[in-house]
Amino acid sequence: MNKIKLAVKGLGNLGKFVIEFAEKMPDMECVGVLRRKSSLGAKIYDLRGVPDFDGIESLEEKTGNRPDVIILCNPSRNTPENVSEYLTKGYNTVDSFDIHTDIVTVMDKLQPLAINNGKTSLIGAGWDPGTDSVIRAYLEAMAPTGTTFTNFGRGRSMGHSAAAKAITGVEDAISITIPMGGGRHSRLVYVALKKGEDLRTVTERIKSDNYFSHDPLQVVQVSDCTELDFVADSSHGVLIERIGGAASVSNQSFKFEMRINNPALTAQILLSCARAAVKMPAGVFTIIDIPPIYLLPGDRAELIKRLV
Amino acid sequence: MNKIKLAVKGLGNLGKFVIEFAEKMPDMECVGVLRRKSSLGAKIYDLRGVPDFDGIESLEEKTGNRPDVIILCNPSRNTPENVSEYLTKGYNTVDSFDIHTDIVTVMDKLQPLAINNGKTSLIGAGWDPGTDSVIRAYLEAMAPTGTTFTNFGRGRSMGHSAAAKAITGVEDAISITIPMGGGRHSRLVYVALKKGEDLRTVTERIKSDNYFSHDPLQVVQVSDCTELDFVADSSHGVLIERIGGAASVSNQSFKFEMRINNPALTAQILLSCARAAVKMPAGVFTIIDIPPIYLLPGDRAELIKRLV
Numbered sequence: 001m002n003k004i005k006l007a008v009k010g011l012g013n014l015g016k017f018v019i020e021f022a023e024k025m026p027d028m029e030c031v032g033v034l035r036r037k038s039s040l041g042a043k044i045y046d047l048r049g050v051p052d053f054d055g056i057e058s059l060e061e062k063t064g065n066r067p068d069v070i071i072l073c074n075p076s077r078n079t080p081e082n083v084s085e086y087l088t089k090g091y092n093t094v095d096s097f098d099i100h101t102d103i104v105t106v107m108d109k110l111q112p113l114a115i116n117n118g119k120t121s122l123i124g125a126g127w128d129p130g131t132d133s134v135i136r137a138y139l140e141a142m143a144p145t146g147t148t149f150t151n152f153g154r155g156r157s158m159g160h161s162a163a164a165k166a167i168t169g170v171e172d173a174i175s176i177t178i179p180m181g182g183g184r185h186s187r188l189v190y191v192a193l194k195k196g197e198d199l200r201t202v203t204e205r206i207k208s209d210n211y212f213s214h215d216p217l218q219v220v221q222v223s224d225c226t227e228l229d230f231v232a233d234s235s236h237g238v239l240i241e242r243i244g245g246a247a248s249v250s251n252q253s254f255k256f257e258m259r260i261n262n263p264a265l266t267a268q269i270l271l272s273c274a275r276a277a278v279k280m281p282a283g284v285f286t287i288i289d290i291p292p293i294y295l296l297p298g299d300r301a302e303l304i305k306r307l308v
Numbered sequence: 309m310n311k312i313k314l315a316v317k318g319l320g321n322l323g324k325f326v327i328e329f330a331e332k333m334p335d336m337e338c339v340g341v342l343r344r345k346s347s348l349g350a351k352i353y354d355l356r357g358v359p360d361f362d363g364i365e366s367l368e369e370k371t372g373n374r375p376d377v378i379i380l381c382n383p384s385r386n387t388p389e390n391v392s393e394y395l396t397k398g399y400n401t402v403d404s405f406d407i408h409t410d411i412v413t414v415m416d417k418l419q420p421l422a423i424n425n426g427k428t429s430l431i432g433a434g435w436d437p438g439t440d441s442v443i444r445a446y447l448e449a450m451a452p453t454g455t456t457f458t459n460f461g462r463g464r465s466m467g468h469s470a471a472a473k474a475i476t477g478v479e480d481a482i483s484i485t486i487p488m489g490g491g492r493h494s495r496l497v498y499v500a501l502k503k504g505e506d507l508r509t510v511t512e513r514i515k516s517d518n519y520f521s522h523d524p525l526q527v528v529q530v531s532d533c534t535e536l537d538f539v540a541d542s543s544h545g546v547l548i549e550r551i552g553g554a555a556s557v558s559n560q561s562f563k564f565e566m567r568i569n570n571p572a573l574t575a576q577i578l579l580s581c582a583r584a585a586v587k588m589p590a591g592v593f594t595i596i597d598i599p600p601i602y603l604l605p606g607d608r609a610e611l612i613k614r615l616v
Contacts, residue, residue, distance in 0.1 A: 021554045024452070103616055104609050124616055131446055133616040134600050135564075138439055140615070141580035141603035142566075142573060144332070246329045249572040256443075257563045258450075264557040265450060272449035286616045288601045292442050295449035301412050307448070308411055308432055308441040308594045 003027055004278055006271075007059060007067035007091075008050075009034040009082060013234070014096070015073035016045055017267030023048065025271060027297045031067055032059040056089060069094055069274040073267075080106045083121050087113040092277045096126030096266050098159070103129065107284045114284050121284045125273035126266040127258075128152070130287050132238060135256045137288045139242040143252040146244015149183035155236030155262060157187075163211035164189050169197035170206075172225040174232060179239065186216035192225045236262040272296070311335055312586055314579075315367060315375035315399075317342040317390060319360075321542070322404070323381035324353055325575030331356065333579060335605045339375055340367040364397060377402055377582040381575075388414045391429050395421040400585045404434030404574050406467070411437065415592045422592050429592045433581035434574040435566075436460070438595050440546055443564045445596045447550040451560040454552015457491035463544030463570060465495075471519035472497050477505035478514075480533040482540060487547065494524035500533045544570040580604070 006028055008015050015033065022030040030050050037054040053059040060066055070086050072079055072095035079097040086093050087110060097106065103124055114121050124130060128150070136148055157177045164173035176188040189212075193202060203219040206212050222228060237259040245252045258265075273287065276294035296303055314336055316323050323341065330338040338358050345362040361367040368374055378394050380387055380403035387405040394401045395418060405411065411432055422429050432438060436458070444456055461484070468483035475481075484496040497520075501510055511527040514520050530536055545567040553560045566573075581595065584602035604611055 017554075017557070020556060024555050100616070104613050107612070108609075127450075129616045131450060134446060136615045137600040137604060137611070138442060141600070142435075142439060142576055144576065144580075246325075246572065246576045247332050248328060249325070249569050252566070252568045252573060254566045254568075255563070257565075259559075259561045261557050261560065264554065265560060268450055268452065268554045272452075286612055288612070288616060289599050291597050291599050292445040292449070293596045296445060301416075303445070304415070304594055304596070305412050307444045308408070308437045308596060 001027065003029045004069060004274060005029060005031045005065055005067045006274055007032050007034055007056065007070045008073055009070055010073035010075075011035050011039070011045055011047075011052075012073060013263040014267055014270075015071075017264050018071055018073060018270055019048055019050055021264075021268055021271055025297065028271065028274065031063055031065040034059065034070070056086065056091065067091060069277045071095075071270050071274055072097075073270075079123075080109070083110055083123070084113060087117050087119050087121055090117050090119060092120045094122045094125050094270050094273045094277050096130065096270055097124050098126060098129060100124075100129055103286065107286075110284045114282055118282045120277050120280045120282055122273045122277050122280070122287070122290070123284060124286050126269055127260075127262075128238065130266075130269055132240060132256075133286065133288055134292075135240050136242075139240070139244075139254050139256075142254065143242060143244035144246055146242055146252070148240065148242040148244075149181075151179035151181065151183060151239040151241070152185060153177035153179050153237065156231065156234070158262075160187060160189070160211055163209060164191065164206055167202065167205050167209060169194050169202045172228055174228050176231060180216070184215070186218070187212055189217065189219045190222050190228055190231055191219060192222050192228060234262045234264070236260060309335065311337045312377060312582060313337060313339045313373055313375045314582055315340050315342055315364065315378045316358075316381055317378055318381035318383075319343050319347070319353055319355075320381060321571040322575055322578075323379075325572050326379055326381060326578055327356055327358055329572075329575055329579055333605065335583065336579065339371055339373040342367065342378070364394065364399065375399060377585045379403075379578050379582055380405075381578075387431075388417070391418055391431070392421060395425050395427050395429055398425050398427060400428045402430045402433050402578050402581045402585050404438065404578055405432050406434060406437060408432075408437055411594065415594075418592045422590055426590045428585050428588045428590055430581045430585050430588070430595070430598070431592060432594050434577055435568075435570075436546065438574075438577055440548060440564075441594065441596055442600075443548050444550075447548070447552075447562050447564075450562065451550060451552035452554055454550055454560070456548065456550040456552075457489075459487035459489065459491060459547040459549070460493060461485035461487050461545060464539065464542070466570075468495060468497070468519055471517060472499065472514055475510065475513045475517060477502050477510045480536055482536050484539060488524070492523070494526070495520055497525065497527045498530050498536055498539055499527060500530050500536060542570045542572070544568060 033052040160175035171192040240256040272295040341360040472481035479500040548564040580603040
């Protein structure tokens with residue numbers, strides 16, 4: 001069997017897990033990591049023997065391997081540009097782009113590139129957007145009338161932490177998302193302040209930021225940045241609830257709950273979706289467009305026997 | 309928009325819900341019910357204005373409608389024969405065939421018929437096999453190592469009730485499945501005995517039946533068949549649990565739980581899958597072969613905006 005050749009772009013927590021987990025996948029191999037030129041060879045991360053390159057061209061030239069899929073592990077804001085580049089160069093991509101409101105716009109923009117180059121891009125292939133989206137879709141197929149709530153947390157929100165860190169007067173911050181039920185959340189923000197700043201003023205600034213203005217907020221000051229480590233674990237989770245029915249039948253009740261290491265789960269979903277990327281036709285897709293069986297390795301009849 | 313034309317084969321609890329729910333689907337209409345000639349026009353069920361016929365030929369001849377999909381609501385043992393007949397006659401089918409161990413064999417047998425007639429058959433499109441199978445598939449894609457347990461109940465098992473009713477000396481029976489954790493179950497069987505039979509002997513017979521011999525069993529005698537009504541509700545449910553991980557990461561923990569009206573949920577899933585049947589290529593498929601978005605009505609971009 002020919003293994004699916006992967007390249008990984010970006011080497012934060014997410015990229016690191018993708019490289020580690022790829023080793024355990026029976027049908028894949030990681031042929032290279034793409035990172036900034038200035039980071040090449042840097043020892044911050046153990047690359048587990050995977051060579052690193054500053055571009056896809058040098059990866060191909062130096063290894064003689066053409067990756068089947070490039071897995072994007074850069075921040076979401078870079079994703080559209082990255083996908084655009086790699087589709088144009090003739091590669092399939094998988095990413096965990098997480099800006100929900102931009103997904104359809106980004107897809108529409110990338111679709112001609114995918115079609116013209118005969119390649120596939122799977123977008124938003126993490127857990128939310130991602131596997132949570134799939135759960136929400138099935139629950140509507142099972143009970144077409146009713147309400148679904150997605151309750152995130154308790155866990156560290158990457159987006160809200162970055163937003164808090166960007167506030168004037170904040171040296172560093174971590175924002176914890178706490179579910180309040182009914183798909184509502186409160187935010188608990190730990191901040192280390194810059195010299196001369198006071199907590200009350202900074203709290204007001206955080207409160208007026210668009211990321212925080214809609215939800216109950218508590219801001220707690222820590223004495224310095226290193227102290228933030230005590231809430232820097234990757235625990236996260238979700239509870240998706242639907243109560244609904246169809247016609248005369250009510251009280252069909254569904255819950256999907258998970259407690260997970262956040263970047264580790266995202267990394268594994270990206271890998272499973274890389275498997276699907278080589279099976280899908282050309283085009284830009286989300287996880288709800290993918291037959292679930294495409295996500296798993298092995299023989300179709302065996303999978304049906306075991307899982308169906 | 310052309311509505312998807314459905315025919316419903318069989319008119320038990322399941323068929324009745326399919327007819328009722330189809331009325332509420334924006335993109336479907338039920339054009340006829342197929343039932344035994346002897347039942348035609350029988351008033352046991354309100355057909356909600358849907359005409360009934362003793363065969364697909366007379367449905368077409370008398371209504372001028374050619375159904376896009378035939379939804380099978382007969383007992384599972386009749387499913388392979390029904391699918392075979394309708395594929396041969398050039399119809400797509402959807403069924404909730406639930407004999408897990410036979411699915412792949414039945415699929416292999418039906419596949420040439422589907423291909424030769426250019427039609428699609430979705431098999432096992434209920435909740436288990438069905439949506440539970442999909443959940444199990446995603447959980448493996450999310451955490452490739454680990455253990456999954458499917459805990460059924462508490463609820464009335466149609467299969468076990470029928471098996472108990474078939475035991476010598478049993479007039480009628482209802483078997484309740486009770487989860488014990490770890491995917492193990494006990495059976496609580498309420499029996500009305502035939503005249504002259506004794507509980508101890510009948511209990512031994514039930515215990516030695518293959519349906520019951522592997523699980524803890526309790527048999528409770530009721531005085532007559534009408535008394536069984538007190539446990540004849542359709543409440544059921546499942547708890548699917550997976551704890552696992554990937555490589556160095558453990559304790560990724562997932563739960564899917566639902567509490568539902570059993571035939572009502574199956575009916576709604578059959579309807580959602582009928583939508584997919586007209587979108588899939590020719591062939592025999594299970595629900596894990598179907599892109600989840602195919603199960604829902606409406607515009608793709610709108611679905612992605614709302615659910616992804």
